[in-house]
Amino acid sequence: MHRTKVKVAEDALDANTTIANANRGDFDRAGVSVVNFMSAPGAGKTTLLERVLAELDVRAGVLEGDVQGSADADRISALHLPVVQLNTDAGFGGECHLDANMVRSALGDLPLGELDLLVIENVGNLVCPAEFRVGEDARVMVSAVTEGEDKPLKYPLMFRTCELVLINKIDLLEHLEFDLDRFLYNLDAVHPGVERMLVSARTGEGTEAFRAWLEGVAKRAPAAA
Amino acid sequence: MHRTKVKVAEDALDANTTIANANRGDFDRAGVSVVNFMSAPGAGKTTLLERVLAELDVRAGVLEGDVQGSADADRISALHLPVVQLNTDAGFGGECHLDANMVRSALGDLPLGELDLLVIENVGNLVCPAEFRVGEDARVMVSAVTEGEDKPLKYPLMFRTCELVLINKIDLLEHLEFDLDRFLYNLDAVHPGVERMLVSARTGEGTEAFRAWLEGVAKRAPAAA
Numbered sequence: 488m489h490r491t492k493v494k495v496a497e498d499a500l501d502a503n504t505t506i507a508n509a510n511r512g513d514f515d516r517a518g519v520s521v522v523n524f525m526s527a528p529g530a531g532k533t534t535l536l537e538r539v540l541a542e543l544d545v546r547a548g549v550l551e552g553d554v555q556g557s558a559d560a561d562r563i564s565a566l567h568l569p570v571v572q573l574n575t576d577a578g579f580g581g582e583c584h585l586d587a588n589m590v591r592s593a594l595g596d597l598p599l600g601e602l603d604l605l606v607i608e609n610v611g612n613l614v615c616p617a618e619f620r621v622g623e624d625a626r627v628m629v630s631a632v633t634e635g636e637d638k639p640l641k642y643p644l645m646f647r648t649c650e651l652v653l654i655n656k657i658d659l660l661e662h663l664e665f666d667l668d669r670f671l672y673n674l675d676a677v678h679p680g681v682e683r684m685l686v687s688a689r690t691g692e693g694t695e696a697f698r699a700w701l702e703g704v705a706k707r708a709p710a711a712a
Numbered sequence: 713m714h715r716t717k718v719k720v721a722e723d724a725l726d727a728n729t730t731i732a733n734a735n736r737g738d739f740d741r742a743g744v745s746v747v748n749f750m751s752a753p754g755a756g757k758t759t760l761l762e763r764v765l766a767e768l769d770v771r772a773g774v775l776e777g778d779v780q781g782s783a784d785a786d787r788i789s790a791l792h793l794p795v796v797q798l799n800t801d802a803g804f805g806g807e808c809h810l811d812a813n814m815v816r817s818a819l820g821d822l823p824l825g826e827l828d829l830l831v832i833e834n835v836g837n838l839v840c841p842a843e844f845r846v847g848e849d850a851r852v853m854v855s856a857v858t859e860g861e862d863k864p865l866k867y868p869l870m871f872r873t874c875e876l877v878l879i880n881k882i883d884l885l886e887h888l889e890f891d892l893d894r895f896l897y898n899l900d901a902v903h904p905g906v907e908r909m910l911v912s913a914r915t916g917e918g919t920e921a922f923r924a925w926l927e928g929v930a931k932r933a934p935a936a937a
Contacts (some may be wrong), residue, residue, distance in 0.1 A: 528752040528838050528867065529859025554839060556865050581869060583808055583839035611866070612837055613753050614779060614808035633858035633881070634754025640781050641836070642753065644806060656858070662887045664914070689889070 503619055506587035510594065510622025517599035518711030520704045521607065523621055525645065526629035527638075528611030531655045533559045534688035535629065536606060539698040541566050545603035545705040550593055552610045554581035559608060571596045575610060584615035587622060604705035613642035625704050631656040632663060636670040643677040651682045653697060658687040728844055731812035735819065735847025742824035743936030745929050746832065748846055750870065751854035752863075753836030756880045758784045759913035760854065761831060764923040766791050770828035770930040775818055777835045779806035784833060796821045800835060809840035812847060829930035838867035850929050856881040857888060861895040868902040876907045878922060883912040 514521050526532050533551075540547050540563070548569040551560040560572035571593045575582035582589070590607060597605065607623065609616040617626075626649040630638055633656050639646040646652065652674060660667070674681065684700075686693035739746050751757050758776075765772050765788070773794040776785040785797035796818045800807035807814070815832060822830065832848065834841040842851075853874040855863055858881050864871040871877065877899060885892070899906065909925075911918035 527754060527836070528863060529856070553866055555868055556862075558862055558865065581839055581843075581867075583837065610839065611752070612808065612839060614806055614835065614837060615840075618806075631754070631858065633856065633884075637781075637783055638753060640783065641778055642806075643780055659858075659884065659887060662884060 507620040520708040523623035590621040617645040639673040732845040745933040748848035755854040755856040815846040842870040864898040
């Protein structure tokens with residue numbers, strides 16, 4: 488007797504994982520390391536990239552994710568790096584994150600074989616971007632001190648899933664009531680001991696360390712096949 | 713000959729609209745006006761509510777939406793107002809917005825018949841909250857000057873869907889390179905002439921106007937049935 492076996496997908500994110508793995512394979516073959524760069528809107532991701540990418544001693548490219556517009560890609564283009572803008576507004580009202588398939592749709596427009604490092608600047612959002620792997624080697628997030636001390640407790644998955652947390656806009660600390668010790672306590676509560684750097688994209692303070700960190704990630708990639 | 717007619721839903725948001733309309737009916741019967749209050753993470757929604765709700769001359773309640781935790785509800789409770797915390801982390805990794813059904817699940821815990829105004833503080837996110845009606849009368853958003861001038865262009869649906877935009881943290885303007893004229897130009901590009909107020913939740917500047925505006929919304933509701 489013939490029986491049809493139906494396998495139920497265990498995870499709504501299964502399709503995403505499959506495509507993320509395909510991206511991962513392409514990145515490995517090209518010998519490129521990939522950073523998924525995330526934050527809330529206006530935390531300073533693009534300004535931080537402007538600070539560090541020009542001086543990088545590895546060959547970098549950028550994939551910019553936004554609901555609409557190409558303002559960030561235009562800013563990065565001025566650094567004479569390969570950059571592709573992905574707009575997510577084809578989804579209903581605009582997707583709030585990049586997923587593996589969106590990233591995959593852009594890979595053909597990037598010269599992967601000529602890069603050591605690809606930075607994927609995700610849509611500004613502290614929730615969903617953390618739920619979708621895109622084939623990255625590392626996740627980095629930016630939390631601006633203007634956003635308050637409670638953010639790790641309110642968006643724990645994002646803080647837990649990153650291996651580096653950049654605490655940005657420290658030039659404004661003297662004008663805020665932000666309690667840095669309390670923020671760090673909350674950060675350690677959701678991701679004990681995670682690497683963190685105090686930076687100011689505006690003044691450049693602390694951004695050297697981030698640049699060196701990115702160069703280190705770039706050197707993790709296997710040699711191109 | 714018998715034929716089964718299959719009607720295909722035109723809109724993935726149909727179910728949400730149906731439930732939003734049911735919420736709307738409940739609000740009307742109770743004679744309560746409802747504000748959907750939205751922003752990016754850390755823009756200052758809760759601090760603004762702390763500023764204005766204590767002095768309000770109408771009876772207000774608050775529904776707090778967060779991925780995790782009850783910090784905001786705890787803060788509002790100190791004002792001796794009815795408050796209910798909705799956590800969205802039952803979704804995969806946490807839902808990034810409130811939808812009509814989540815709001816509906818909380819209505820039984822609120823004394824709607826004793827309220828003139830219900831403020832629903834949405835999850836901090838500039839994308840998806842704008843896509844889900846929850847049965848509200850009005851939408852208000854907060855955009856902090858620390859987030860930069862480009863936000864209306866990058867998150868146009870959110871700015872377009874609100875009838876009031878609060879431009880918060882103006883006490884920091886002197887310490888930022890934020891170009892207010894440019895922000896307002898961008899705002900008018902996506903939502904021409906939308907009502908806007910310059911406020912500082914920290915100093916209280918401009919928040920009187922927001923309080924009066926909320927009182928005006930509360931008086932829009934029909935008398936309780």
